[in-house]
Amino acid sequence: xxxxxLSPSASLFSTASLRPLESPAAxxxxxxxxxxxxxGAGGAATLRADVAVDQRGLSxxxxxxxxLAALIG
Amino acid sequence: xxxxxxxxxxxxxxxxxxxxxxxxxxxxxxxxxxxxxVCTGLGDRLYPAFLRVLAEVNLRGEYAARAAVAQTLAQSxxxxxxxxxxxxxxxxxxxxxxxxxxxxxxxxxxAAWPRPHDSRGPAELxxxxxxxxxxxxxxxxxxxxxxxxxxxxxLAAVADDPLDGTMPREVxxxxxxxxxxxxxxxxxxxxxxxxxxxxxxxxx
Numbered sequence: 538x539x540x541x542x543l544s545p546s547a548s549l550f551s552t553a554s555l556r557p558l559e560s561p562a563a564x565x566x567x568x569x570x571x572x573x574x575x576x577g578a579g580g581a582a583t584l585r586a587d588v589a590v591d592q593r594g595l596s597x598x599x600x601x602x603x604x605l606a607a608l609i610g
Numbered sequence: 611x612x613x614x615x616x617x618x619x620x621x622x623x624x625x626x627x628x629x630x631x632x633x634x635x636x637x638x639x640x641x642x643x644x645x646x647x648v649c650t651g652l653g654d655r656l657y658p659a660f661l662r663v664l665a666e667v668n669l670r671g672e673y674a675a676r677a678a679v680a681q682t683l684a685q686s687x688x689x690x691x692x693x694x695x696x697x698x699x700x701x702x703x704x705x706x707x708x709x710x711x712x713x714x715x716x717x718x719x720x721a722a723w724p725r726p727h728d729s730r731g732p733a734e735l736x737x738x739x740x741x742x743x744x745x746x747x748x749x750x751x752x753x754x755x756x757x758x759x760x761x762x763x764x765l766a767a768v769a770d771d772p773l774d775g776t777m778p779r780e781v782x783x784x785x786x787x788x789x790x791x792x793x794x795x796x797x798x799x800x801x802x803x804x805x806x807x808x809x810x811x812x813x814x
Binding site: 573575576581582583584585586587588589592593594595597598600601602603604605607608609610 | 612613614615618619620621622623624625626627628629630632633634640643644647648651652656658659662663665666667669670671672674675677678739742743746
């Protein structure tokens with residue numbers, strides 16, 4: 538899983554380049570929002586070990602695309 | 611290049627990962643490949659998003675959901691295919707420098723290193739952020755006893771590898787403390803606290 542080289546100084550957790558698109562630019566360790574914000578917040582949604590009927594038997598790639606579609610654009 | 615959505619749907623992603631692991635079989639090749647495909651799709655730059663998804667699974671998942679993901683991680687580890695993010699070796703300063711793939715916990719451990727003698731600034735993760743995220747990932751692995759023991763041994767091996775240039779000495783020492791504590795007791799929070807304390811001592 539080797540990707541494009543990053544500068545070793547690049548922060549993978551709090552730099553603007555990793556901030557969600559259209560989110561406030563100034564943030565990170567200084568106290569602003571980061572993409573780690575809200576972890577576990579937002580209600581008591583329970584993840585179940587169920588597979589919806591229409592998602593059974595999907596390929597590896599199809600399952601991966603469902604995960605990725607919720608995260609990246 | 612993939613960009614994180616303005617409002618990533620973390621819970622939806624976590625449910626999709628759980629559903630995929632269950633559908634493909636938690637200890638099966640397909641589920642291992644699913645985790646690899648997700649990390650490949652995110653790329654190294656967004657690998658932390660995968661760690662956030664794992665944390666969401668732990669925080670919001672019923673036991674069977676967490677166990678399905680933990681069993682998949684254990685299977686990945688036993689095959690040497692732990693879903694990983696690539697980072698440059700700590701002493702390298704140039705683009706294209708030697709890189710190494712790190713699994714979820716060792717990746718977070720390196721991100722928590724404050725780098726006191728380095729001009730690159732503070733740690734990417736504060737001690738509190740490390741504690742929250744690493745504890746969540748480790749608690750997830752605690753759902754499968756094999757996963758915890760396998761991963762603790764793996765971390766100890768990473769800490770003891772003198773030829774690996776990925777981690778500075780103080781992070782290795784702290785990682786060894788974390789691995790030993792976690793192997794002895796399935797208490798992720800305590801092991802993470804010991805890691806933070808060890809790093810803090812080294813920085814003084």
